[in-house]
Amino acid sequence: MSARTKEKLTTFLFLSPWLILFAIFSIYPLIFSVIVSLSRYSGINPHMQFIGIANYVRAFQDDVFLTSLKNTFLFVVGTIPFTTAISLFLAIMINDKLLPMREFFQAGFFLPSVISMVVISLIWLYLYSAEGPFNMMMEKVSGPLKNSVTFFRHSGFLSWIILYIITLLILYVLDLMIAFDEDTKKNRVAAYFISVATWSALHIGFSFTGWWWILIASVVTPLVVILVDSLSFKERLNVRSKLLITFSSVVIWETIVALSSWMGKVIMDYSGRISFLARPETALSSIMVMDVWSAIGYYTLLFIAGLRSIPDDIYEAAKIDGANRWQITLRITLPLLKPTLFFIIAINTIRSFQIFTEIFTMTGGGPSHATETIVHYMYIVGFRRFEMGYASAISYILFGIVMGVTLIQKRFLRSDV
Numbered sequence: 001m002s003a004r005t006k007e008k009l010t011t012f013l014f015l016s017p018w019l020i021l022f023a024i025f026s027i028y029p030l031i032f033s034v035i036v037s038l039s040r041y042s043g044i045n046p047h048m049q050f051i052g053i054a055n056y057v058r059a060f061q062d063d064v065f066l067t068s069l070k071n072t073f074l075f076v077v078g079t080i081p082f083t084t085a086i087s088l089f090l091a092i093m094i095n096d097k098l099l100p101m102r103e104f105f106q107a108g109f110f111l112p113s114v115i116s117m118v119v120i121s122l123i124w125l126y127l128y129s130a131e132g133p134f135n136m137m138m139e140k141v142s143g144p145l146k147n148s149v150t151f152f153r154h155s156g157f158l159s160w161i162i163l164y165i166i167t168l169l170i171l172y173v174l175d176l177m178i179a180f181d182e183d184t185k186k187n188r189v190a191a192y193f194i195s196v197a198t199w200s201a202l203h204i205g206f207s208f209t210g211w212w213w214i215l216i217a218s219v220v221t222p223l224v225v226i227l228v229d230s231l232s233f234k235e236r237l238n239v240r241s242k243l244l245i246t247f248s249s250v251v252i253w254e255t256i257v258a259l260s261s262w263m264g265k266v267i268m269d270y271s272g273r274i275s276f277l278a279r280p281e282t283a284l285s286s287i288m289v290m291d292v293w294s295a296i297g298y299y300t301l302l303f304i305a306g307l308r309s310i311p312d313d314i315y316e317a318a319k320i321d322g323a324n325r326w327q328i329t330l331r332i333t334l335p336l337l338k339p340t341l342f343f344i345i346a347i348n349t350i351r352s353f354q355i356f357t358e359i360f361t362m363t364g365g366g367p368s369h370a371t372e373t374i375v376h377y378m379y380i381v382g383f384r385r386f387e388m389g390y391a392s393a394i395s396y397i398l399f400g401i402v403m404g405v406t407l408i409q410k411r412f413l414r415s416d417v
Contacts, residue, residue: 091303306340
C-alpha cells in the first residue's frame with residue numbers, strides 16, 4: 001500500500017464519524033422526505049402509498065395553502081425594506097458617532113435579538129390587546145386621523161401628488177444606494193418619473209375596462225420609457241435596464257398606493273378597543289411591525305461590522321478633497337457597503353420566508369387564516385393532521401421558492417465591489 005493511499009485512508013478514518021452522522025441525520029432525512037412528499041403517509045402508520053406528484057397538485061388547489069403563500073410573500077415584502085433601511089440608518093449613526101453613548105444604544109438595539117422570540121411575542125401580545133397601550137393611543141388619535149383621511153379622500157388630485165412624490169423619493173434613494181453610474185443617472189431619474197406618471201395615467205384613463213387596464217399599461221409604459229430615453233439622451237440605457245427600472249417603479253408605486261389605501265381603511269374602520277391581532281386587516285401587519293422591531297438590532301451589528309471594514313484612509317482622502325458628510329455617505333460608504341447590504345438582504349429574505357414562532361405564539365394563523373404562513377401551515381398539516389406526505393410537499397415547494405428568490409437576488413443584487 002502506497003503512502004498516498006495510506007494518507008487518504010487515514011484522512012477518511014478521521015472524517016468517518018462526521019460523515020456517518022451527516023449521512024444519518026442529513027442525507028437520509030433529505031432523501032426520505034422526497035419519497036414521503038410523493039406518497040400518502042401519516043407518520044404514525046408505517047404504511048406508505050406512492051401517489052406521485054398528487055401532493056404538489058393538491059397544494060396549489062388548497063385555498064388555505066394559497067392564502068399562506070400570499071401572506072408569506074406579504075410578510076417578506078413588507079418587512080425586509082424597513083428592517084434593512086432602519087438598520088442601515090442606525091449603523092451609520094452609531095459608526096459616525098452621531099449618537100451620544102453609542103455603546104449603550106448599540107447594546108440596546110441588539111438586546112431583542114438575544115431574547116427568546118416566544119417571550120417577545122408574549123410581550124407584544126399584551127401591547128396589541130384590547131386594553132394595551134397601542135389601543136389606548138389609537139383611541140385618542142383616531143378622531144384627527146379619520147378627519148385627515150376624509151380630507152385626502154375628497155381631494156383626490158392632492159393625494160395623487162403626495163403619493164407620487166413619496167414614490168419618487170423612495171426610488172431616488174434606492175438609486176443612490178444601488179446604482180452609481182453617473183453617465184446614466186439623468187436617464188434613470190427620468191425613467192422613474194415617466195414610468196410612474198404613465199402607469200397611473202393609464203390606470204385612470206382605462207379604468208373603465210376593468211382589470212384590462214393592467215395589460216394595456218404593462219405594454220404601453222415600457223414602450224414610452226424606451227422611446228423617451230432613446231430620443232432624449234446621448235448616453236442611453238440598454239433595454240434590460242429600462243425594463244427593470246420600469247418594473248421596479250411600478251411595483252413601488254403600487255405598493256405605496258396599496259399601503260395608503262390599507263392605512264385609510266384601518267383608520268376609518270376603527271370603532272373601539274379590539275385587539276389588533278383579532279382584526280384580519282391588522283393582524284399580519286401587527287406581527288410585521290414586531291418582527292422589524294426585534295430584528296433591526298442584529299442587522300445593525302452586521303452593518304456596523306461592514307462599515308468598520310472600510311479603511312479610514314478613504315474617508316480621510318475624501319475629506320481632504322472637500323467632500324461633506326452626505327457626499328461621503330453616498331459616494332464612499334454605500335458603494336463599499338454593497339457586499340454587506342446584499343448579504344443582509346439574502347439572509348433576511350430566507351429568515352422571513354421561514355416565519356413561524358411569532359405566528360404560532362400570537363395568532364395560531366388566525367383570525368380567518370389572515371396570518372397563516374407556509375411554515376406554520378406545514379406544521380399544522382404534518383403534526384396536527386398527521387399528513388406527513390402533504391407537509392413534505394409543502395416544505396419542498398417552500399424550498400423551491402426560497403432557492404428561486406435567492407438565485408434572483410444573486411443575479412440582480414450581486415456586488416462588483
